[in-house]
Amino acid sequence: MNEQISLSAIKNGNINAFEELFRSLYPPLCGYALKILNDSDLAEEIVQEVFYQLWKKKEDLLITSSLNSYLYKAVYNRSLHLVEHKQVENKYANHVLNDNSEIYSIQDAMQAGEIYQIYKKTLSQLPHRCRKIFQMNRDFGLKYNEIAIKLSISVKTVEADMGKALKAFRHSLAEYK
Amino acid sequence: MNAMFTDTDYQKAAKILANTNNDGNFYNPESQDFIEISQIAEFEACVETWKTINKMQEIQKFDTDTAWNKLHQRISDEELNQFNYREKKVIPMRWIVGIAATVVLLVGFTSLWVYQRSSNQTFQVVNNKVEPQKVELPDGSNVFLNKDAQLSYTQSYNQNQRNVKLSGEAFFEVVPNSQKPFIVECNQTSVKVLGTSFNISSSAKYTEVIVASGRVEFYENSSISTNVILLPGDKGFFSNGNLSKITNDNQNYLSWKDHKLVFKAMPLQQVISDINQTYHCQIEIGDTSINNLLITTTFNDIPLSGIMESITLAFNLKFVKQTETSYILLNK
Incomplete structure (x- = not known):
């Protein structure tokens, strides 16, 4: 969905537009907060709070930049706020506070978010069996022979599908590093 | 992209990458007989792609469905409260107006209204919520x-x-x-x-x-x-x-208010009856053989789902939802 459309739909109280935005940005925003906080539960809590506030204040929301960068910025500010108030046991806390421009750059985080969308899209476009094999290997750490046994197929087939998946990702992610 | 890099090459590359630990040391070119000089650039691009995939998997671990359900619930609760709040604020208006014929529409979950009787107003509150x-x-x-x-x-x-x-x-x-x-x-x-x-x-x-x-x-x-x-x-x-x-022998007489339930060697049948009253639901025991299982435990403000999970796990039972508020409890 176009970002402008989604912002005005949300302002009008369209919960479906809000859900769509949430679903597409929740994982990368959590990943970003995790990087700063080093605590998954806190990261999730913060991102949910940011979305909650967005919905609550939707009517008088003034966003000059894009909705995306607004959300990344909000997550960044909240995470940093937590670190500053030492509510986080983070051995990198000093590091975060002293040098947050480089590693925690919002630009980089937004790019990771974009890559994530492409990753999800590519994954969803893989043929069914190919996707299944790829996920068994990557998400669940199964070895080729284990996958072959589980799916009653030959190891050669697993190899072929894994090659197909790699090629697809290599092509779709070509512009990003 | 490289024309020299065939589907078979991608298969070989994937095999090397998939069977390597994610510690960053993806490959040792010397041990890879298939890579020719002309293919190294493309293979290295594959390594980069693979690293990106691994990063995306870190992000993918966050459970969007659960998070959305949680957020959605919070928003709905909030909007319900605001609705009730606004409705209560309407009351003073009624006192001021009084001249025009006013139609007061009471819609919703909590209704509170005021009427006049010999200049002694009566305030009435009805709780229609759970x-x-x-x-x-x-x-x-x-x-x-x-x-x-x-x-x-x-x-x-x-x-x-x-x-x-x-x-x-x-x-x-x-x-x-x-x-x-x-x-x-x-x-x-x-x-x-x-x-x-x-x-x-x-x-x-x-x-x-x-x-x-x-x-x-x-x-x-x-x-x-x-x-x-x-x-x-x-x-x-x-x-x-x-x-x-x-x-008074009922320890749980206030559970409707604070959701605290205490059971001391209490038969399942009685436990379920207390739970039904506390959570305003209708759980039925579908199997008389489990009526007298004895339960000793305390639940302090635990949601219904959490309570039923503990009970079903402890006694190896099955908890099946039938409608929005009615359930059946069965032996597995």
Whole structure:
């Protein structure tokens, strides 16, 4: 969905537009907060709070930049706020506070978010069996022979599908590093 | 992209990458016989792609479905509360207007309205929600209404005494004031206190009073001399014109308010009955053989789903949802 459309739909109280935005940005925003906080539960809590506030204040929301960068910025500010108030046991806390421009750059985080969308899209476009094999290997750490046994197929087939998946990702992610 | 890199090459590359630990040391070119000089660039691009995939998998671990459900629930609750809040704020308007014929539409979950009777306004609160509703009276006393309970009082409340009327179930926390007795009228009975906390549960057929703290006088309206004095741990009971005092053996009489349930070697059947009352649901035991399983545990403000998960796990049972509020409990 176009970002402008989604912002005005949300302002009008369209919960479906809000859900769509949430679903597409929740994982990368959590990943970003995790990087700063080093605590998954806190990261999730913060991102949910940011979305909650967005919905609550939707009517008088003034966003000059894009909705995306607004959300990344909000997550960044909240995470940093937590670190500053030492509510986080983070051995990198000093590091975060002293040098947050480089590693925690919002630009980089937004790019990771974009890559994530492409990753999800590519994954969803893989043929069914190919996707299944790829996920068994990557998400669940199964070895080729284990996958072959589980799916009653030959190891050669697993190899072929894994090659197909790699090629697809290599092509779709070509512009990003 | 490289034309020299065939599908077979991608397969080989994938095989190397997939069987390498994610520690960043993806490959040792010397051990890879298939890579020719012209292919190294493309292979290295594949390594980069693979690293990106691994990063995306870190992100992918966050459970969007669960998070969305949680957020959605929070938003719905919030909007419901705001709705009720706005509705309450309408009341003073009614006093001001008065001239024009006004149609007051009471829609929603909590309704509170005001009408005039010989310049003594009556305030009435009905709780139509599942959650307890707190009502603060003008003297600072608090009343918590269970679902379907109805409380009313007039403008003269707190002038000489503090009178309220109740139907249904409520818990009272009365601010002490020996000059102004607090009196709850309920069916044909009344409860009179000076400052204390107690629970009243009533239906058309009975009134039950359980005292949490202090001293309570429980009497029949037609003859004030027919009364019982209740102290903490006592239960007063009125039904069919008979007033009696017994010891309260129900530890969970306040669970509707604070969702705290205590079970000591209690048969499953009774446990389920307490849960049904607390959570306003209808759980049925579909298997008489499990009626008398004994349960000893405490649940302190745990959602229904959490309680049922503990019970089903402990006794190897199955909990099946039938409608929005009705469930059936079965032996696995």
